[in-house]
Amino acid sequence: MSEEIGPTFVPGDPIMYLIRFTCKANVRMVFAVFVAEETGTEVILEGAVEKKEWARDTRIQTALLKQPGEPPEDPKPGTYHLRRLEVHTHADQALDFDNPPEEGFHFVEEPGDLPVRVDVTWALPEWHPNSAPNKRR
Numbered sequence: 001m002s003e004e005i006g007p008t009f010v011p012g013d014p015i016m017y018l019i020r021f022t023c024k025a026n027v028r029m030v031f032a033v034f035v036a037e038e039t040g041t042e043v044i045l046e047g048a049v050e051k052k053e054w055a056r057d058t059r060i061q062t063a064l065l066k067q068p069g070e071p072p073e074d075p076k077p078g079t080y081h082l083r084r085l086e087v088h089t090h091a092d093q094a095l096d097f098d099n100p101p102e103e104g105f106h107f108v109e110e111p112g113d114l115p116v117r118v119d120v121t122w123a124l125p126e127w128h129p130n131s132a133p134n135k136r137r
Helices: none
Strands: 016-023 027-036 042-055 058-066 078-089 094-096 104-107
Touching (some): 016 027, 016 078, 027 058
Antiparallel strands (some): 027 078, 042 058, 078 104
16 A cells, blocks of 8 residues: 555544535535554544535535544554445435545554754733833833
């Protein structure tokens, strides 16, 4: 498998997937299941359709998929591939996509060996004698 699979996430990153598709039915929810090639662990992303446009005899619909939960649970480290993409219509019909893209992402452990850089300054009120002269009135 190519390393050019998709973005790399670390713990605390929101994993979000924007999908735009055509479907004649009014879609309520979209679900994507990503599976880790190393462990078989699943990451499920879901989202409601947020935008609908007419195009000839169909609807162009857009949904932003996210992990459920507040905050969402971090996946186990690994390389995840899209294995299932489905919609649920307003009539509660579940439909699979005809041609799901070959998408994926990497999830890695939090790096611990990087330096933490800092840039600090005093936050002084403008009336303070040590505040910058051009800021005093």
